[in-house]
Amino acid sequence: MCGRYRLSRRKEILEEYFDTASSEEEWNPRYNIAPIQLVPVIRRNPREAVRELSLIRWGLIPSWAKDPSIATKTINARSETAGTRPAFCDSLRSRRCLVPADGFYEWQRTGRAKQPYCFEVCDGELFAFAGMWDRWKNPSGNTVETCSILTTTPNAVTSRVHDRMPVILRPDTYDLWLDPGMQDLTAASTLLRPYDARFMRCYPISTRINHVANDDEECSRPMELPEIQTPLFS
Numbered sequence: 001m002c003g004r005y006r007l008s009r010r011k012e013i014l015e016e017y018f019d020t021a022s023s024e025e026e027w028n029p030r031y032n033i034a035p036i037q038l039v040p041v042i043r044r045n046p047r048e049a050v051r052e053l054s055l056i057r058w059g060l061i062p063s064w065a066k067d068p069s070i071a072t073k074t075i076n077a078r079s080e081t082a083g084t085r086p087a088f089c090d091s092l093r094s095r096r097c098l099v100p101a102d103g104f105y106e107w108q109r110t111g112r113a114k115q116p117y118c119f120e121v122c123d124g125e126l127f128a129f130a131g132m133w134d135r136w137k138n139p140s141g142n143t144v145e146t147c148s149i150l151t152t153t154p155n156a157v158t159s160r161v162h163d164r165m166p167v168i169l170r171p172d173t174y175d176l177w178l179d180p181g182m183q184d185l186t187a188a189s190t191l192l193r194p195y196d197a198r199f200m201r202c203y204p205i206s207t208r209i210n211h212v213a214n215d216d217e218e219c220s221r222p223m224e225l226p227e228i229q230t231p232l233f234s
Helices: 011-017 068-073 089-092 171-178 185-188
Strands: 005-007 028-033 038-045 052-059 076-078 096-101 105-111 113-121 126-138 145-154 199-206
Touching: 005 096, 011 038, 011 105, 028 089, 038 126, 068 096, 089 126, 089 185, 096 145, 096 171, 126 171
Parallel strands: 052 145, 076 145
Antiparallel strands: 005 028, 005 105, 038 052, 038 096, 096 126, 105 113, 113 199, 126 145
């Protein structure tokens, strides 16, 4: 699963990289993004065929949900089964989005402790998770937009730490993924593959990342592991 990630770029950088229309949304760099928080997503406006940046909550609440607490269980969706799950199937078919990031975190158990690692693409560049979104109305009639990040089997880099990884889309697939006219789940599923391990890297970081209140550059700064600890890539 993917339960924490980093997006340390300013809004202006996101708009330029993802070629979106100018947005009035406010976004400051984040180093420890957690579930239920507001996160940037990129969607395609079906009327104007342009990409738009919006802030929505991480943890998908289906439009039919009675209890919004379902969001704590839907931050991720398994790509292999999302098309058959009631919570996800409609969103996967017609409400797909990009979730910008420049790093994500996973934990490796070492005895009783868990060592956190940061995963990035090798050039340190921005990338996008495959996401999907939905709209839900609360009892007051207010609309709440939420999203989920799709996961897949791990590649050779992430498998040393976790048995799942978020789907990272190649830039040349962004338009296809965002196309609301592509409602063929089989076609959409062909994009949900593990990212090429040759273009990813990972490194250990401080347990400072464990606490959601910590949200600064120190959260993802590389650190040296103690010699008594088995290195990840020995």
